[in-house]
Amino acid sequence: MTAAFTLSFPEKEIAALTFDLPGKGANIFSQAVLQELSAHLDVLEKRADLAGLILRSGKPGMFIAGADIREFVANQEAKAEWTVEMCTRGRKLIQRLSQLPYVTVAAIDGACLGGGAELAIWCDRRIMSSNPKAQIGFPEVKLGLFPGWGGTARLPRIVGLSNAVEMIAGGESIDGKAAQAMGLATEVVPTDQLDRAAQDLARAEHRGGDFQEDRRRWSGPIEITDTELYFLGATASAYIQQQTKGHYPAPLAALELMLEGARLDIEAACLREAEAMAQLFGTPINRALINVFFLADRNKKDPGVATDVSPRPVKTVSVCGAGIMGSSISAVTIKREIPVTITDVNATMLQKGVSGLLEEASYNRQTKGPDPQKMLKFAPLLRPTTSDRDIAAADLVIEAIVENAEIKKELFARLEPLMRDEAILASNTSTIPIRRLAADLKRPERFCGIHFFNPVRKMPLVEVIRGPKTSDETVVTAVAFAKAVGKSPIVINDGPGFLVNRILVGYMNESVELLLDGVPLKEIEKAATAFGMPMGPLTLYDVVGLDTAFYAGAVMFDAFPDRLQANPVLVQMVKQGRLGVKAGKGFYKYTQPGKVGAEAKGEIDPALDEIIKPLSHGGSRPFAEQVTHRLFLPMLLEATRVLADNVVRDPRDLDLGLIFGIGFPPFKGGVLYWADTLGAEKILEMLKPLQHLGARFQPTPMLLEMAKNNGKFYPQN
Ligand code: NAD
Secondary structure (H helix, E strand, O other): OOOOEEEEEEEOOEEEEEEOOOOOOOOEEOHHHHHHHHHHHHHHOOOOOOOEEEEEEOOOEEEEOEEOHHHHHHOOOOOHHHHHHHHHHHHHHHHHHHOOOOEEEEEEOEEEEOHHHHHHHHOOEEEEEOOOOOEEEOHHHHHOOOOOOOHHHHHHHHHOHHHHHHHHHHOOOEEHHHHHHOOOOOEEEOHHHHHHHHHHHHHHHHHHOHHHHHHHHHOOOOOOOHHHHHHHHHHHHHHHHHHHOOOOOHHHHHHHHHHHHOOOOHHHHHHHHHHHHHHHOOOHHHHHHHHHHHHHHHHHHOOOOOOOOOOOOOOOEEEEOOOHHHHHHHHHHHHOOOOEEEEOOOHHHHHHHHHHHHHHHOEEOOOOEEOHHHHHHHHHHEEEOOOHHHHHOOOEEEEOOOOOHHHHHHHHHHHHHHOOOOOEEEEOOOOOOHHHHHOOOOOHHHEEEEEEOOOOOOOOEEEEEEOOOOOHHHHHHHHHHHHHOOOEEEEEEOOOOOOHHHHHHHHHHHHHHHHHOOOOHHHHHHHHHHHOOOOOHHHHHHHHOHHHHHHHHHHHHHHOOOOOOOOHHHHHHHHOOOOEHHHOEOOEEOOOOOOOHHHOOOEEOHHHHHHHHHHOOOOOOOOHHHHHHHHHHHHHHHHHHHHHOOOEOOHHHHHHHHHHHHOOOHHHOOHHHHHHHHOHHHHHHHHHHHHHHOHHHOOOHHHHHHHHHOOOOOOOO
16 A cells, blocks of 8 residues: 655754655544554654644545544444543554654644544644635544544643634634634745745754643643632523534533543543543444534435436536525535526516625625625626526526416527527426426426525525436436535436425324324424424425415425325415414514514414314314324334335435435434334334234235334445
8 A cells, every 4th residue: 555644854953754646535533544643753753853843635626534433433332441442542652743842833734523623733834725624623522522532621721721722612613813813823825835835834943942831831720710710600501502513512511521631631521521422322323423513424425317418518507596495505506616597587576686696695604794805706607698598508407487387388488499408407396297307308307406595695405307208418417417516416316396485294294193193383383392303394384385385285285195185274374374484473573673584483372272272173182292192103104105215316316305405414324324223123012013904014014024124224334
């Protein structure tokens, strides 16, 4: 195997260790790589003649992405002592960078994450490039862990406890400027000056010797008063509880560890870290989150088809319809600097859509408003038009007009003859089968669904739906486009409700059935959020809009009448104009003006009882555990039907789709992953007391088969 590290001497007294993992896009730490690093340090430790060592990467835009997560998985069953031993060994190895007889400098020009960030902080100094890819962070909490190579002990000593808690418990990365502001980076320089600057810094430190004083200071306890420590603990813990809702133990564990470690010397703090890590490593939540990591990683690499077809370049996009979806799709597209031509039958909508989407694309999170510089940059990329010819000239035309098959088909009949043969036409429809929309097209192979989720700027999922005649080239192009605008596309076969809405409908429907069975609204909502959903199903109805939900539901009732019927409650709600947040009332009432979508906070509305009571089923009320089962088992059963119908190419797409599309709790690993943790037999047991409720709770053939063979959705080991 070729070496991962190269030792060189850019100057007589300065050594440089360059990490460049052969054949890989990212530098990651495997056991083999760590051994190699160890051998280099054995040699370097003896070089008292040097003035400094620079740690750098041979990959542009990439420093070190972290530890090899596949090695984590291989050891998930290991005992606690093993975890303590592995953490301690890894930490002691990179800790040697803070003990060499000369200064060590990490020169960071790209992603510096997890174990990579720990290596960087065990160096005496860090210098970062202004490359936007140069980001440093500790994302371990996203895997249900915290840094295990001394990160929780070393970072607070360098940047202060409060900054360290924010970085480690929050898991977000920061750029060079932010790192410099908190003392994590000494300097930020352009990429082409990074090596030079690192060498200058090493020489300056060698002369001045400040790093020696820091070495002494950072090896002891942190200077902080009891009051400060108490205050930080109380505020951070309240914030973390609010963010994690008790579902994710790692951030709170990291906080407690750092508070405790503040009073210890660094060696003792590192040992505590390793012991505490053993409490999290291999736990069900850690495993589930690692599964989600692999789902997302697989999705990034998935071109969308099995054949070796390349995507066509999409250099220009047209969007028809400047409503909610069309304008947001245009916003994410121009944000990636792809020019957009947009149209709408309604001139006012077009005008409104254009100004709204420019604001959306130019939104600045810091100032919480549009950034004028970005506006100037994006405005020339956007071209409103009323000409079909202008629209048809793009490489990709996305239709996002009213949800009416005839109107959509009429539009396609006008546009298709004007489009180039190789250009792609796509619909953002949420319910209409692709085969139906493609029926009269001359080039159905160039047509597919590209289904974005609302709100587009927040939701990572895009369903790329292939009709019976859609070509592989069209699919890979749609997938590549969705990725180019920052989304995670999954490719699915045509079918009612496609993937996510099909699975969602049974769950939402059941929440209304529960209301009719006398379960109080709050209890239903709580069962869903306690399970880990971002909001309750009845809140979701209000956010989506009861009319939209009703019409989308109708497609499903038609398709699956055995298990889904139009709910009389929804009919009444729509009739009475209780359409949800947008109408100021739905399952809740909304009295706070100006709040939209999920930001709106609903209040209990006694008037809802007037609809529910006359329709209620009577009979006994289900107990708490049954409420949870009734919400989530229909989801799971529908997932097995989706698999049987070959809607997805791989069960993992289904799990990722529900996590990214409706916020199925990542700490449960995905709906099928969750089912595997229960086991098919147990699921059948859970279904038994519910089967009298009808076909929607009948075990599916796939589930019965799995129970017989002890089968799993995920391959074991
Ligand atoms: P919308 O009502 O906000 O916007 C539709 C726009 O299309 C309107 O501005 C209308 O004037 C325009 N329009 C109508 N006919 C047209 C035509 N012939 N040519 C050009 N423009 C025309 O609707 P929306 O919520 O943005 O939905 C658009 C599509 O996206 C629908 O197919 C819908 O099912 C789908 N979708 C919606 C959501 C959602 O949550 N709103 C989510 C996913 C997909």
